[in-house]
Amino acid sequence: MALTPDGVAVGLERVRKTYGGEQPVVALDDVSAVFPRGTATAVMGPSGSGKSTLLHCAAGLDRPDSGRVRIGDTDLSSMSEKRLTELRRARVGFVFQAFNLVGALNVEQNILLPSRLSGRRPDPAWVDEVIRRVGLGERLGHRPAQLSGGQQQRAAIARALVTRPEVIFCDEPTGALDTRSAAAVLDLLRSAVDQYGQTVVMVTHDPVAASYADRVLILADGRIVRDLERSGPERIAEQLAMPGLRRPAASREG
Numbered sequence: 001m002a003l004t005p006d007g008v009a010v011g012l013e014r015v016r017k018t019y020g021g022e023q024p025v026v027a028l029d030d031v032s033a034v035f036p037r038g039t040a041t042a043v044m045g046p047s048g049s050g051k052s053t054l055l056h057c058a059a060g061l062d063r064p065d066s067g068r069v070r071i072g073d074t075d076l077s078s079m080s081e082k083r084l085t086e087l088r089r090a091r092v093g094f095v096f097q098a099f100n101l102v103g104a105l106n107v108e109q110n111i112l113l114p115s116r117l118s119g120r121r122p123d124p125a126w127v128d129e130v131i132r133r134v135g136l137g138e139r140l141g142h143r144p145a146q147l148s149g150g151q152q153q154r155a156a157i158a159r160a161l162v163t164r165p166e167v168i169f170c171d172e173p174t175g176a177l178d179t180r181s182a183a184a185v186l187d188l189l190r191s192a193v194d195q196y197g198q199t200v201v202m203v204t205h206d207p208v209a210a211s212y213a214d215r216v217l218i219l220a221d222g223r224i225v226r227d228l229e230r231s232g233p234e235r236i237a238e239q240l241a242m243p244g245l246r247r248p249a250a251s252r253e254g
Contacts, residue, residue: 008036008037008072009038009039009166010058010201011035012054014068015031015064016028016030017050028053029050031067032067035058035201037166037197037199038197038199039200040202040212040215041200041202042202042213042216043216044204044205049219049220051219054219059201060079071087071091071166090118090120090163091165091167092165092169093159093160094168094171095157095170095171097174097175097176100156101152101155102144103143105143107141107142108141110155111127111130111131111159114160114162115163120163122162133158136154136158139151148181149178150178150181153173153176153181157189161196161198166198167200168201170204173185173204173209174186207234214230215227215229216228216230216236226239
């Protein structure tokens with residue numbers, strides 16, 4: 001599959017990644033995938049299926065052993081670590097299960113941290129809009145320890161949005177949240193796609209969270225074995241439970 005930049009936020013072409021020495025573990029086995037701009041994709045699969053490795057390679061956090069990864073029209077393969085860091089700061093946002101907020105900074109400082117690190121002054125109107133969207137206007141002076149889990153994750157999403165990234169990568173963003181907080185976080189990510197045309201790639205184990213995505217990729221043994229169009233949680237759960245999940249040949253499910 002040839003990667004073309006038109007309409008593609010992230011592309012992986014025949015990506016392979018192994019870990020270990022004498023008996024290496026294959027985390028990704030010749031994986032190709034395209035994530036179109038302005039869409040949300042959920043990445044699912046059993047433990048050890050390769051979903052987090054796919055996310056890390058797609059985001060430039062880890063280098064594949066072979067194959068190519070592009071963000072937009074930029075090929076990450078030959079970039080130095082310094083250039084990769086600069087690209088991530090300018091064009092990529094991250095949301096993790098553990099929030100990863102800086103405890104010594106208040107909410108406003110955490111939200112603005114990526115802009116400070118990149119040396120670029122954010123648009124004040126956009127910052128105000130992001131803070132309004134996440135509903136933390138009255139919590140800007142609070143430290144993370146003074147917030148609920150849902151509020152911390154909303155602050156983390158605001159931090160990811162404030163630089164207007166092309167792609168937001170999420171690793172189990174609702175895994176530590178109660179049902180109500182998780183729904184609010186998923187609504188925010190959905191609005192980033194629908195209202196602002198951003199691209200979301202989300203690793204999750206939760207069929208309800210995956211149902212917010214336009215597409216669901218299911219991995220097993222380092223390969224994509226299901227590619228579902230937007231589906232309800234029941235259908236996603238059924239696909240995850242199917243005995244054929246571990247067969248190596250990829251299949252397309254409408």
